[in-house]
Amino acid sequence: MEGNVVWGILLPFLGTVLGSGCVVFMKNGLNVGVQRALTGFAAGVMVAASVWSLLVPAMEYAEDMGRWAFVPAAAGFWFGILFLLFLDRTVPHQHMNSSSAEGPKSMLQKTTMLVLAVTLHNLPEGMAVGVVYAGWLAGDTGITALAALALSLGIAIQNFPEGAIISMPLRAEGVSKRRAFLYGTLSGAVEPVGAVLTILAAGLVVPALPFLLSFAAGAMIYVVVEELIPELSQGVHSNVGTVFFAAGFTVMMALDVALG
Secondary structure (H helix, E strand, O other): OOOOHHHHHHHHHHHHHHOOHHHHOOOOOOHHHHHHHHHHHHHHHHHHHHHHHHHHHHHOOOHHHHHOOOOHHHHHHHHHHHHHHHHHOOEEEEEOOOOOOOOOOOOOOOOHHHHHHHHHHHHHHHHHHHHHHHHHHHHHOOHHHHHHOOOHHHHHHHHHHHHHHHHHHHOOOOOHHHHHHOOOOHHHHHHHHHHHHHHHHHHOOOHHHHHHHHHHHHHHHHHHHHHHHHHHOOOOOOOHHHHHHHHHHHHHHHHHHHHH
16 A cells, blocks of 8 residues: 555544544633534534535546436435444444433443444544545546545544544543543544555445445535534534534635645
């Protein structure tokens, strides 16, 4: 595997590690306004990445199908939605601001289920990075090295606040700084693993690249709609999350266009 691919795969994980490290240097937890801003920014990046870095290239790659070029993208998108829905129903987890767990009943501790929730969140991001790099490695797909780097960098940027969002509340729950940092880091470890597995799978079935690109997009959109947007509307009304959603969307769109 080429060196720049390895770095591209590791960039998002490094973003999570750096964000999780905030728990070591910050004494107080994140206030509600900051959490909303960071969540909104992450959601904006994920939506923009789903459109510009995944769905649009998927349809461009299938352009020889003419007016039916949207079919692989639409099918993959729905499979991504259903895949995350399946995981959401079968893996016990608990979202940060929720008072009850989701999925099947289990004896897992709350901290473990909080980490599992973020891990489910990070899985489609790793798949997205993996499939875009797989497209670049395959050649003749219209995906450039800079476009793949743009997606990886964009997800790394939004993973920084995500790392803080998971580690800081864990610290507030009474978890030690070291363990909170470790849990935050582990929640992002699924990304490089998912990226490598996706690259290997895409290398075997390059003709399915439009499907795989849109599959990752569907999985990411599911996370945004099912988890992130509801978090933005909890509690007292505020427009902070919406403004930072727009900022995240703009940053990811600019990265994709400027580097792609």
